[in-house]
Amino acid sequence: MTLSLALEARDLSQLPSRRDEDWRWTDLRGLIRELPAPSPEVSAGLSPGPFGDEGEAELLVVNGRVRGDAGLLTLSDGEARVVRLRFVAATAATGHGVKLAVSLAPGAHLTLLESYEGQAPDYLADAALSVRLETGARLERIVLASDHAEGVSVSTASVSLAPGADFAQTVLTDGARRQRLETRVEHPGQDAKVRMDGAYLIADRRHADLTTAVNHAGTDGTTDQLVKGVVADQGRGVFQGRITVNPGADRTDARMGHHALLLSDRAEVNAKPELLIFADDVACAHGNTVGALDEDALFYAQQRGIPEAEARAMLTEAFIGEVIDRIVHDGAREVARAWAAKRRAG
Amino acid sequence: MLSIKNLHARVEAAEILKGLSLELPAGEVHAIMGPNGAGKSTLSYVLTGRQGYEVTDGTATLDGEDLLSLEANERAARGVFLSFQYPLEIPGVPAMTFLRTAMNAQHKARGEPEISATDFLKRAREVAGQLKMDFDMLKRPLNVGFSGGEKKRMEIFQMAMLSPRLLILDETDSGLDIDALKIVADGVNALRSPDRAMLVITHYQRLLDYIRPDKVHVLAAGRIAATGGPELAHELEREGYDKYARAA
Numbered sequence: 001m002t003l004s005l006a007l008e009a010r011d012l013s014q015l016p017s018r019r020d021e022d023w024r025w026t027d028l029r030g031l032i033r034e035l036p037a038p039s040p041e042v043s044a045g046l047s048p049g050p051f052g053d054e055g056e057a058e059l060l061v062v063n064g065r066v067r068g069d070a071g072l073l074t075l076s077d078g079e080a081r082v083v084r085l086r087f088v089a090a091t092a093a094t095g096h097g098v099k100l101a102v103s104l105a106p107g108a109h110l111t112l113l114e115s116y117e118g119q120a121p122d123y124l125a126d127a128a129l130s131v132r133l134e135t136g137a138r139l140e141r142i143v144l145a146s147d148h149a150e151g152v153s154v155s156t157a158s159v160s161l162a163p164g165a166d167f168a169q170t171v172l173t174d175g176a177r178r179q180r181l182e183t184r185v186e187h188p189g190q191d192a193k194v195r196m197d198g199a200y201l202i203a204d205r206r207h208a209d210l211t212t213a214v215n216h217a218g219t220d221g222t223t224d225q226l227v228k229g230v231v232a233d234q235g236r237g238v239f240q241g242r243i244t245v246n247p248g249a250d251r252t253d254a255r256m257g258h259h260a261l262l263l264s265d266r267a268e269v270n271a272k273p274e275l276l277i278f279a280d281d282v283a284c285a286h287g288n289t290v291g292a293l294d295e296d297a298l299f300y301a302q303q304r305g306i307p308e309a310e311a312r313a314m315l316t317e318a319f320i321g322e323v324i325d326r327i328v329h330d331g332a333r334e335v336a337r338a339w340a341a342k343r344r345a346g
Numbered sequence: 347m348l349s350i351k352n353l354h355a356r357v358e359a360a361e362i363l364k365g366l367s368l369e370l371p372a373g374e375v376h377a378i379m380g381p382n383g384a385g386k387s388t389l390s391y392v393l394t395g396r397q398g399y400e401v402t403d404g405t406a407t408l409d410g411e412d413l414l415s416l417e418a419n420e421r422a423a424r425g426v427f428l429s430f431q432y433p434l435e436i437p438g439v440p441a442m443t444f445l446r447t448a449m450n451a452q453h454k455a456r457g458e459p460e461i462s463a464t465d466f467l468k469r470a471r472e473v474a475g476q477l478k479m480d481f482d483m484l485k486r487p488l489n490v491g492f493s494g495g496e497k498k499r500m501e502i503f504q505m506a507m508l509s510p511r512l513l514i515l516d517e518t519d520s521g522l523d524i525d526a527l528k529i530v531a532d533g534v535n536a537l538r539s540p541d542r543a544m545l546v547i548t549h550y551q552r553l554l555d556y557i558r559p560d561k562v563h564v565l566a567a568g569r570i571a572a573t574g575g576p577e578l579a580h581e582l583e584r585e586g587y588d589k590y591a592r593a594a
Binding site for chain 2: 295299302303304305307310311314317321322
């Protein structure tokens, strides 16, 4: 059951619903009553995306159609590149899906600046990325989702790693009418490394779902995850994080942290952190907190002369800053910082 | 400078201050001493505008201006500074960034120009030097992982930088060893001036050996039970608060 199947088959019953355990907080079947017309081809020029001109190359995907050379996402041995990958929904009341592959040969290094841009209301957009990293390959994926408040968007990345590969990602989103950003990683252990971070800043009636699953199949793997969220108004944030350590995946080191701030009585966070451990010799930890802004810290800042609204903004920005500081690519980190400063809900 | 008249305040349902009156003229240092639960910290929070502290009667004015109707940050901009008993940790915000934000907010509220980054840094280096602080500490997130002594020093640092007119020190000696206490007291004493006033809240007389008060007030059961010179602090140290607690 996926949005992509429903769009392809033009069959509403293929939509995931709250009956699917993995989708119970991001119900699509209850939301979408009718499938919209397929998105048309658009040839008009587009304004720059959120990453501006960071990096060396750009791959545009408009209304589910690839413009340019999808080969930019295939790197040969030892090759290094910074690519902007932009998924643009450009036409109101239409739907589209796209599938792309990212492939890194041994020792290749890709920085992927991926954006989801909703330039029209009321679309259904699906994107599926299949990612393969060979031995010693490195991918840093920074996802910035700026969907339309009335858009519905699902992005799924399926990542498989060879031993010694290094996969790091940071997903940043301010939600949509309904939005899910999902990442699934097949982790071979054997010194492969995974960092899987995220930040959601949700206001109004927007919804964002960050779902991740990491499956440790071999020994000596690490996974490090830090997800933080700030939800205001009637926004809703969903975090589902699952790390599975399979039998025999000894000496796995897995850490998961999810922390959220609720800035209003009607804001909502649904969190389901799961560590499923079937191996003996492992170091695993997880922490999950959902709370309000620290009133003591707020008073402290006000006592020093900082007005309440500014103090709130400063504290929430600092809260999210911990995630942003972990982005390795300098330009992307600054874009992320500016994004958080602009969207800091007050 | 600070004039408190018949101040009544409560926290939730409990009345903590029950008719407290106090005159603190510019240039003077007054100590407030009292047993636990007498209302010492409540007084500092009521004066600085913390939420949850409800004033039910009485007045508190700073140079004739009603303090109690102002927001906490507005009071700070008027020159009210509270050195916290337990300074807060602010993860993710470097001490310098925090303080510069505070300083510029105060300047803005007073209609003064922003302080330039260069002037700010220059002054910060100067003051850090006086307080024998490691300058690199100011680049770290405010108070995160600092020892008790470092946190208190950071309070005095902020105080010296912000140059307030009314200084309230809430149990500044708690958690300090004798060397740290001396450094902190020197920092406070350096701020004594004819146009500043200080309220030193403390449970023990020890701090007052280093910050010499002009007057000592005994706070018991929500009001001032006695006022005297520095000798009163020594008497309290010898005899305890019993007689005031009983009289109240």
